[in-house]
Amino acid sequence: MISLKSTLAKLLAKRVHKKIKKWVNNPVKTQEKVFQYLVSSAAGTVFGQDHDFISINSYKDFTKRVPIRDYEDLKPYVERVVAGEEDILWKGKPIYFAKTSGTTSGSKYIPITKDSMPTHVEAARNAILLYIYETGKSKFVNGKMIFLQGSPILKEQNGIQLGRLSGIVAHYVPKYLQKNRLPSWETNCIEDWETKVDAIVEETLPENMTVISGIPSWVQMYFEKLQQKTGKQVGDIFKNFNLFIFGGVNYEPYRAKFENLIGRKVDSIELYPASEGFFAFQDRQNEKGMLLQLNSGIFYEFVKADTFFDENPNRITIKDVEVGVNYVMLISTNAGLWAYNIGDTVEFTSLKPYRVIVSGRIKHFISAFGEHVIGKEVEQAMQQAISGTKVSVSEFTVAPQINPKEGLPYHEWFVEFENEPENLSALASRIDESLQKQNSYYFDLIEGKVLQPLKINKVKKGGFQQYMKSVGKLGGQNKIPRLSNDRKIVDSFSHIN
Structure with missing residues (x-):
């Protein structure tokens, strides 16, 4: 018997697919609109005034006025936001700071605004809905889902909530999923990772788990503990587990190990989320690469990786990218990051639509x-x-x-x-x-x-x-x-x- 929740998920999936198709079919125009919205919205900010946003009429003007920056370069502005000042990088104050332990510059405070937060949530939701639209599989919405993530406990600093991105996102789980979602709030708040995974094993063992999500290396630890506890493969413990959602690292080196731990193949969806924005997600099961989110308040620029450390590297927009070239990705966002180097390198696998894979780190x-x-x-x-x-x-x-x-x-x-x-x-x-x-x-x-x-x-x-x-x-x-x-x-x- 098909449940009401399953039927509604299919209807919503159809509607979201139609909406996404509109901007997928007009990629350059979509990015131009995002660019204009960002520049006009931030013209009155300290950053906008310092870089004369008011007189930016084209992308060329923007590249002349706004240099490429990494976190260290943007830090003087971020520190003013952390201190509680308003209208520095974006209108008003951010609602959150995602604190990250950066691989290149220690702890970073990445702003998340009321304009940027919904795009993080929507992209994760849309990834699942496009999977439902493509495959017709929606039964999993009736089972339990687990998202291995950081603690949702947030601290406050000058009126801004501070925490890990995954912990912040935990506050935005839609009501219709809250009953299905594990682990419990108490378990999610455990700081020590090994203790937390042990508690997750205890909580999930008796449940009908259908979706498991997280960074592969940490999901592997969870699977191994399940196997040690029961002596069974994960696919035998959770008979209806058929969807693995992951992000953060390339899954390929883990694939054989996972199939061995699970005991069978399961569908998977790759995500490309970061504190700075939710950039892409896998939109088709049999296509290589993830759909670049062109309508999410993020304007993208690209620099060929082998020229990135030149004195004046050439910056291009999606209009001029090529398949198979290693690019450093720069972003300008409605959280107040401008021509910002997130440190990732990407390659386009397709231009119709624009799909990317993460090829590495420019500093790695x-x-x-x-x-x-x-x-x-x-x-x-x-x-x-x-x-x-x-x-x-x-x-x-x-x-x-x-x-x-x-x-x-x-x-x-x-x-x-x-x-x-x-x-x-x-x-x-x-x-x-x-x-x-x-x-x-x-x-x-x-x-x-x-x-x-x-x-x-x-x-x-x-x-x-x-x-x-x-x-x-x-x-x-x-x-x-x-x-x-x-x-x-x-x-x-x-x-x-």
Whole structure:
């Protein structure tokens, strides 16, 4: 019997699909409207006055007046907002600050305004509704859903609520989902991540779980604890679990491990949320990439990644992007971020509609020898190397070894295996071969005997979780960088192994 909730979800999905189609079919016009709205709305702010927004009549004017900034560059304005001043970056005061433990500049306070908050909630809702529209599957709305996230407890500072983005979003769960949603408020408020996951296991075991959502590495921890507790695969514990929603990292390195833990394949939806905005979500099950949110109060600019550190890099809008090029993404938003570098690099997989994949971080790369290897390349190399084998990997990170005890320098891969390879050096050779094919600079350095092929260093089981715990970043939205241009992270593993 089809429930009323399931029927209503299908009707709403149809309506949302129609609405999204309108801006998807007019992408450039949609972005032009967003641009005009942002500039005119912020003309009276301190930032708008400092950058002469009143005389901006075109995108070209904007690029002349507003330079590319990262958080450190924007900090003087943010500090005034934190101090309680109004009309600094956007009209009035923000309603929240999403506090993030930035990978590049310590704690960041990212403003969320009454204009930007609804776009975070709508995008997450629309991702699920488009899935219902495409697949016709809506039974899951009758079961229980879990969102592994940070604590919803917020602090107040000068009239502005302060917390983690996932904790802030927890306050916006629609009423019709509140009865279906787990964990309980009390469990969600537990700060210690391991204690919290144990409590979540106890709460969810007797329930009809249909949707599970979170960053893959932390969902993996939850699945492993379920398995340890029951001796069963997750798909046998939760017979109706058929939808996994994730974001924050590339799922591919985890896919084989998850299918093993679950015991069968489940549908998945990839999201691209950040404190700075909800940028994209997967709109089709069989299409690569996520639909860029062009009508969400965010104006996008792009700079080719290999020119980003030039003195005057060329900035373009979606009108001029190409498929398969690695771009640094810049955003201007109705939360008051302007030509802001969020640090991510993206590639377009399609221009009709505009779909992207996250290819890495502009500051997360290895170029100790001029090779400029990025996250997407190391993930693809690992994936290709273990494809068709019994090897499975829990986690890995890569760093340069500049001063080896003997021989040429090399890239050192720190890998935690779920299923170890019989021949570690053969696996290393396959990874290295794939990396050379993808990155011509790396190929030249190996060929020219500047570098020797990569080496793998095994990390004991649970080593990455232990490392994250040791630096106070276990759980929440924290994740290990796939690669670093120094050895700060990997040097910690010598204490753990």
